[in-house]
Amino acid sequence: MSVLRDDIEDLQHRYDDGLTADEVGEDERAILEEFLESLEAGEIRAAEKRGGEWEANGWVKEGILLNFGLRSIRTHTHGGVEYHDVLPLRETDDLPGRGTRNTPDGTVIRRGAYVGNDAILMSPAFVNIGAYVGDGTLVDSCDTVGSAAQIGDSVKLGANTLIGGVLEPVEAAPVVVEDDVSLGAGCRVTSGFVVGEGSVVGENTLLTPRIPVYDLVEEEVIYGELPPERRAFSRFVESSVGEHDLFDGGAYKPAVVATDVEAETLEATEREDTLRDN
Structure with a gap:
């Protein structure tokens, strides 16, 4: 090439x-x-x-x-x-x-x-x-x-x-x-x-x-990437303008929470087995 x-x-x-x-x-x-x-x-x-x-x-x-x-x-x-x-x-x-x-x-x-x-x-x-x-x-x-x-x-x-x-x-x-x-x-x-x-x-x-990624596996906040083998979903965290008078109850900004995909899958499987056993 x-x-x-x-x-x-x-x-x-x-x-x-x-x-x-x-x-x-x-x-x-x-x-x-x-x-x-x-x-x-x-x-x-x-x-x-x-x-x-x-x-x-x-x-x-x-x-x-x-x-x-x-x-x-x-x-x-x-x-x-x-x-x-x-x-x-x-x-x-x-x-x-x-x-x-x-x-x-x-x-x-x-x-x-x-x-x-x-x-x-x-x-x-x-x-x-x-x-x-x-x-x-x-x-x-x-x-x-x-x-x-x-x-x-x-x-x-x-x-x-x-x-x-x-x-x-x-x-x-x-x-x-x-x-x-x-x-x-x-x-x-x-x-x-x-x-x-x-x-x-x-x-x-x-x-x-x-938007920050809160990686609960390594317990760090990262930007621009989601590490391998993660299960991620949106959540909202408190904003710096949370106490502004216009926001009744506080303002929030988006964030991404990431957990271990294998642990999440295992936990879900265990819950399924428990339901089936009962």
Whole structure:
């Protein structure tokens, strides 16, 4: 991929110097197409884990942005619906051969998105450019997987879940949901938040770097990530304006509480066994 990276970085320099969509020729278009094909094949990714930390691949995010800046808006037709965009939708004829299915009437996969093997995309769901959806993952009804978001293997995104996109600045890591995570219906994950492997997140939980995570396992308050193997849910804690006259009974701000997912599962199993025995 070193040649493709060099080509994208050269295009970026020329774009910064004033290259416009009207001036793009066959060679430049070929580079942009090769870049999108490489994203769709999973050969390049907007972010990767290195040394235990997720890092953005800045040149890949530059390539995504160049596919906006160096293309003109065109009229496209999909399923009899006319739309106007710089990019067409992704071809999906490779999906059935890999055991992946996307249901009709509203499942939208934009060009430059990777979808793994044995995945399921339910209508109406939207997967944006640069997103990576891993093997065996469920993208449920009304879900949005934002640009450059990285979703791992065997993930369950509950219905009406929003995974935010992070394209700029290019050095900023996108939203990451690691392997074996389950997000309940209505969850929102934004602004480069990382959901650790094997975690279970309750319905309607907002995960963003601006909201504290009270990790009861390590007994610390953290921001921007949910550690692996946690069970998380929303709670509200007292706000600094709690004593304001306008707030009868005090004001509260959102927080996320995280407990040990294995302990929670064991406790639930023990309760179930007790109920069955009695």
